[in-house]
Amino acid sequence: MSSSTPSPLAPAAFPDLPPVAGVHPAVARAHYKTWDRCDLTYIALDEGTAVAGVTTKSLCPSPEVEWCRAALPLGRARALVVNAGNSNAFTGHRGRAAVEAITAKVAGAIGCAPSDVFVASTGVIGVPLPIDKAEAGIDAALAAPPASWEDAAATIMTTDTFPKAAAVKAVIGGQTVDIVGIIKGSGMIAPDMATMLGFIFTDAAVAPAFLQTMLTEANRRSFSCITVDGDTSTSDTVLAFATGKAGNPPLASFDDAGADAFQAALTDLCTQLAQLVVRDGEGATKFVGITVEGAASDESARRIALSIANSPLVKTAIAGEDANWGRVVMAVGKAGEPAERDKLSISFGATQVAREGLAVEGYDEAPVAAHLKGREIEIGVDIGLGNGRATVWTCDLTHGYIEINADYRS
Numbered sequence: 001m002s003s004s005t006p007s008p009l010a011p012a013a014f015p016d017l018p019p020v021a022g023v024h025p026a027v028a029r030a031h032y033k034t035w036d037r038c039d040l041t042y043i044a045l046d047e048g049t050a051v052a053g054v055t056t057k058s059l060c061p062s063p064e065v066e067w068c069r070a071a072l073p074l075g076r077a078r079a080l081v082v083n084a085g086n087s088n089a090f091t092g093h094r095g096r097a098a099v100e101a102i103t104a105k106v107a108g109a110i111g112c113a114p115s116d117v118f119v120a121s122t123g124v125i126g127v128p129l130p131i132d133k134a135e136a137g138i139d140a141a142l143a144a145p146p147a148s149w150e151d152a153a154a155t156i157m158t159t160d161t162f163p164k165a166a167a168v169k170a171v172i173g174g175q176t177v178d179i180v181g182i183i184k185g186s187g188m189i190a191p192d193m194a195t196m197l198g199f200i201f202t203d204a205a206v207a208p209a210f211l212q213t214m215l216t217e218a219n220r221r222s223f224s225c226i227t228v229d230g231d232t233s234t235s236d237t238v239l240a241f242a243t244g245k246a247g248n249p250p251l252a253s254f255d256d257a258g259a260d261a262f263q264a265a266l267t268d269l270c271t272q273l274a275q276l277v278v279r280d281g282e283g284a285t286k287f288v289g290i291t292v293e294g295a296a297s298d299e300s301a302r303r304i305a306l307s308i309a310n311s312p313l314v315k316t317a318i319a320g321e322d323a324n325w326g327r328v329v330m331a332v333g334k335a336g337e338p339a340e341r342d343k344l345s346i347s348f349g350a351t352q353v354a355r356e357g358l359a360v361e362g363y364d365e366a367p368v369a370a371h372l373k374g375r376e377i378e379i380g381v382d383i384g385l386g387n388g389r390a391t392v393w394t395c396d397l398t399h400g401y402i403e404i405n406a407d408y409r410s
Contacts, residue, residue: 009279009287009375009395010162017149017167018178021203022046022243026144027155030137032085032123032130038155040134041082042141043199044110049243051077051118052212054219056236062089063096064119067103068237071115075208077241078112080199081138082156083121084184086129089234094128101131105138120197120237122184123158153182156197159404160186160280166272170204170265172248172258177204181269185277187405190227190310198223198238198273204262205244207252214263215240222270225302225392228281229401230310240266278393283400286318288377288393295388296338302390307335308379315397321372323365325353332381343384348372356384 024044032039053072055065081102088095103114121129147155153163165182185196206214215238223238244250251259279287290308295301308314308331317324325346332339342357349371352360371377377396 006162007280008285011276014150014153014163015165015167017165017180020178020180020201020243021245022049023201023241025147025149025152026141027147027151028137028140028144030083030133030140032083032133035085038151039084040137040141041080041084041152041155042106042138043080043152045078045080045241046243046245047078049077049241050075050206050208050211051239051241052208052215053237053239054216054223056233058234058236060090060234062087062121062235063091063099064088064121065235065237067099068118068120068239071118072212074115076116077118078110078116079106080118080120080239080241081106082197082199083119083123083129083134084156084158085123086121086127087123087125087235088121088129089125091126091128098129098131098134102134102138105135109138109142118239120235120239122156122197122235125234149180149182153184156182156184158184158186159282160184162280164273164276164280166269166276168265168269170258170262172204172246172251172262175246175248177202177246177248177262179204179265179269181273183273183277186280187229187282187401190230196233196236196277200238200240200266200269202240202242203244203246204242205246205248205250206242206262207250210252210259211240211242214266217263218267218270221267222274225390226274226278227306227309227392227394228278228284229397275393278395281395282404283398283402284395285398286375286377286396288318288379288395289391290379290381290394291389291391292381292383293389294383294385295390296383296386297388298390299388300337301383301388302392304332304335304337304339304381304383305390305392307331308381309392309394312397315394318372318377319396319398321369323348323353323368323372325359328379328381329354332383338385339383340385345382345384347380349378
């Protein structure tokens with residue numbers, strides 16, 4: 001269920017994305033729901049494409065997640081199918097049969113092994129994906145004209161209010177390579193080594209094992225640093241595909257020229273995509289960056305920052321434009337990480353409001369109030385114990401979130 005009104009935090013326009021050699025998107029209608037839109041994305045990948053991925057840590061994953069986990073160690077891909085409107089999660093043997101039918105059908109059509117076909121689905125949990133609709137949608141996609149990146153990004157949406165994508169470039173051995181990503185996500189967002197559904201495509205030549213190393217690192221700094229509502233999905237998947245069509249010297253380790261540049265570009269892309277998801281958080285009106293420093297370690301800082309970002313009391317205070325720094329103190333204290341009350345400092349925007357366990361005497365509330373009335377909110381916390389630092393991104397919690405989720409299945 002997507003809204004016709006874009007989030008107030010949405011970008012002004014869909015970005016101008018380059019084609020990626022060896023990547024061929026198409027979209028079709030599988031009619032998974034009674035909506036007037038395409039809901040099946042099919043992306044063909046040239047032979048020789050490498051793949052890497054990260055998936056949800058949920059102990060109740062979808063059959064699609066299990067399929068991807070089993071196929072990823074092989075390191076190769078020829079196609080991707082994404083279904084919107086039905087997550088196919090918690091559907092037992094019927095859900096597994098649907099994934100097997102989809103991969104077999106695509107494999108037969110393009111002449112590859114079923115394990116070379118990756119599948120992801122998103123939507124309502126507990127309803128088996130109808131095989132007849134999936135197969136008809138695949139037939140339609142195979143016969144469809146090439147789709148734009150915007151078509152592909154829009155087709156994978158559910159409660160999203162705008163299509164999300166980004167592109168970056170890197171130079172490897174004197175050869176410029178493109179990296180393009182599309183993503184969907186709006187609610188049920190609190191990933192742990194994964195996020196929503198995200199798909200990254202590059203024409204760079206990268207060995208599968210090294211692509212996995214780089215994606216895992218990029219994920220740690222991006223998708224695993226966002227939260228909308230504290231809920232991790234059964235279907236969260238990010239896949240990266242490298243076609244090798246750019247002609248660069250293949251990357252196999254960080255000793256290779258251009259590897260650091262590619263890692264930086266990939267991390268940048270993933271961060272842009274992750275932040276787009278937060279900007280489309282269900283009911284969101286404010287984009288919030290939370291930076292924690294002075295923690296015992298970087299990971300400790302991340303956990304404290306996520307404790308703040310996931311607090312309904314903090315998020316509702318931001319929605320109400322209330323600089324209630326006591327709620328931030330509460331969230332630091334409950335994080336289970338090293339912290340000392342009398343060393344703690346808190347800032348809203350550029351204004352420090354609490355220091356060394358006390359309110360800053362006589363601080364000027366006017367700039368704080370002005371900051372909280374904006375769309376972009378910054379909260380800073382100094383734990384005062386060490387050198388650990390992390391930034392996470394979230395959004396406010398409004399009545400809109402309740403309205404969207406109270407009637408999600410209707």
